[in-house]
Amino acid sequence: MPDETPDESPEPTAAEAAGDATQDATSAEPTEVAPPEPEPEVAPEPNPVHEELLALLRGAGFADGAIIETADAHGGLVVRVANDQWRRAAEVAKEHLACDYLTFIAGIDWQPAPREGDEAGGDTSSPVQPTEMTFGAAGSAGRFQAFAHVQSTTKKWGLTFKTDVDEADPRVESWVSVYPGADWHERECWEMYGFVFDGHPNLRHLYLPFEFEGHPLRKDYALLARIVKPWPGLVDVEPMPGEPPGSESPEGSAGSASGLAAQGPGDEAREVDQESGSPDETSEAKVGGGDES
């Protein structure tokens, strides 16, 4: 995974996944949609900090098969451990990796959110996500994962642990005995995802009222706001500056909603950049106006 990504890449498409972190290998082959200027892909240097961390992890005496997969997510180390080694991973991090600081514990639901509407029909209620279930860095065995991040305030490094959680019987070991701060994080994870943390002294609601039913952050839990009041879609359609009225078109409604949301003088400069092809004068003029001492 190249650490130094090309600067100012125009129109990055999904295929040119500069951040596709599921492969550690060098992506030296050019992709189908060739960028205008072919950048020589640089072989990724092995990250020395990650190497050290992984060496310490492997030498810490885990059970066999504990570490399922590791990955590098844009500079961060992600380690997927087996579910029954979850607490052991915390202990190893605390004792061998000098990770005294608990950053967070949370959950991921990889299932794509069910989408009621149809974007061609003008449903702008949410950005369109891919419909097939893919997994991120270090992969996953199923729909649910728990992940946590720990850091060392002395060695100044940190890493992310992931573990698979069974969908039918979501159980994870609790980290409370290792990091006392896990108490609240696990309570939140339980109420949001339904993961039961074995060994947690008092798994009860943290944010939500005690009689709340359901686990909101799961993808099949509908966003109440959208049910109560259907998304109106694109209501104010205005022509872009410089275009004749009537030429406006909600181009993939979610897209223009976000395009409109991002409007500002900076955007106009960008537009001018792309359309008139004279970027430097405009931005320089703006800069000349603002920069003085």
Add this chain to the structure above:
Amino acid sequence: MTELQLDPSALRHLADAQVNVELDTGDMILNLGPQHPATHGTLRIVVRLDGERVLSADPVIGYMHRGYEKLTEFRTYPQVTTLINRIDWLSSFANEVPFMDAAEKLMGVDAPPRAQWIRTTLTELSRIATFLLFLGEMGLQVGALTPAFYGFRDREHVLNLIEAATGGRFHPNFNRIGGLKDDLPWGWIAETRATMKIVLDACDQFEDLVLGNEIFEARTKGIGIIPGAMGTGYGVSGSNIRASGVDWDLRRDGRPYLAYPELDFKVWTHPDGDSYARYWVRLQETRESARIVLQCLEAMPAGPIMAKVPRIIKVPEGEVWVETENPLGQMAYYVISKGATGPFRVKIRSASFSNVSILPWLLQGVYVPDVITILASLYFILGDIDR
């Protein structure tokens, strides 16, 4: 000694009382909040008291839970920016920075240097703004009425600066993926220099008026001591953990972000870990921020403030973890993207959540007035706890 047999159902309303034949005086359960001037918002702490001593404390949060992590799954990236402004509303500019950094890393876009330097300046200005408020209102919580007014008065100058640059005092919404919305206005740099002098004078005034006050010392020294190892185990970050002697500042120790690698600043720590230390560290950090702003103004490069990004932002597939040193502590985002115009999952790690999680342990055995002092010294924002 006979055991008093009582019907359990009759005792349901005395859920926590101990029914004991030896007639020990019952503990009193007191609700601090959710409407209370000391809890900085809608935080509720249920304390069990024996006279004035706290036996146990149980914070109840979630009165301001807005469901940000669920909402981000239904928003595009620029729309998420508007949301996260409101997590820590006193230093809103600083909330956007890690998310912007994350999106830019995923897209492989670098904001131009001028944008990075302006972002640094505005982040430090929002740090000064929120710390000046803290310096004033901690005095107020302890009983001194006057420092609060001085804090607000001096903070106005900084808010005016932020408003001049971004258009908003509280929720600037100024960051864009790839840079900033606009450039700095005329005269802003000179104005900021003058304001930093005011800020440094205000810090001296607070040192005299509050830190030097014997009663303030008596109220805060030795109160609410957080040992370093305990704090890190709970995830306490920012000035709170530095006041416990842990030398850790993400501007220096984390992955390089914004213009911090090129700046020269000192990280302040204090060995005691009590409320006095937390106040002291924040005071020094306010001064340090003012110095950082002055350095930024000197070194501000010319150039564009926005990188070339498409109009419709589609962030490629990937995951990234970005953490920054926000005024309240460590704020971080774990962004999982699937190549759409909006994120797939955003885990928002907010500082105050972890800072407040230490309260059940910290409040045992203290007096009721000390509860107020400790809450004030930890300095959390409800939006940061509840997201």
Add this chain to the structure above:
Amino acid sequence: MSLALELGWGTTLAIKTIIVLAIIPLGALILGYVFLLKVMSHMQSRLGPMDPGGFHGWYQLIGDGLKFLQKEDVMPAKADRHVFAAAPAVIVLSTFLVFAVIPMGPDLVVKNLDVGVFYALAVSSLSVIGVLMAGWASANKFALLGALRAAAQLIAYELPLLLAVVGVVVQAGTMSLQGIVLSQQNGEVFGWGAIGNPFILTQFVGFALFLVASQAELTQTPFDMPVAESELVSGYMVEYTGFRFLFFFIGEFGTAFGFAALAATLFLGGWAIPGVHGDWANILGPGVLFAKLMIVAFLMFWVRFTYPRLREDQLQALAWKFLIPIGLANILVTGALKVAI
């Protein structure tokens, strides 16, 4: 010129009653406006009320009083009705009773008791009962906490107050307030009688002690634990609204007025200016007393706006371990010097 008036005792009684009843609200009003609204504002680099009444908002408190009078009478459902209603009355009553002995001129005193000082201090501690009644009857845990803190505090600080005054009594030789004022007026400092002998010169320790103790008696910062605004949100007064709160307010500031008047009388010479006797003293006396008590009140309120509050146990430690021994030492030294010199 003689202003001698021959009045029957009934008329005199009526006049005195009216004056005392009028002084308390008036005094509370003046103190409240000048110090709470204006001096505090300027110390906090703001202006305070400027609009009501045109000139620097002088009408603000009067308007506030009228506003309170027309508010709904709200009482918590579980409150003890009669005790709840009676509590503010008890506090204000104790304030009124103090003014019965404070002299404003050689003849302007409601009753010149021989045990004036003793009476004044005894009566001012009646307010403790009122505070406890208020806290208990409110059916509110915060109010109860505040009331209990107040009870402990007020009782603890009675002693330093008393000990400070004993030094003055020893030096003056009388407990009558009028007698104390006269002995200051007629006294001399090393043979120089131009300013009389205000006891603050010799009893400076007593004066400091009196100020600190009266600050605590008034539950003002740094001793305002019972009313800790940021914790208990008005403590024992939290359930009181409308005109009942007005009573508390008048009681608080009226008592401040009273204690400042006592301090001025005991330590600064009260209504007396050396050399002014008779009718001129009767005319100028109230004004002189007013000026002196404003100085003392300024000191008290200045401290109130500056310092944070002491915690309850620190407060008690200060009283019992620090102030009382100093007070006792002060009496010892005064007594020794009185006999020797």
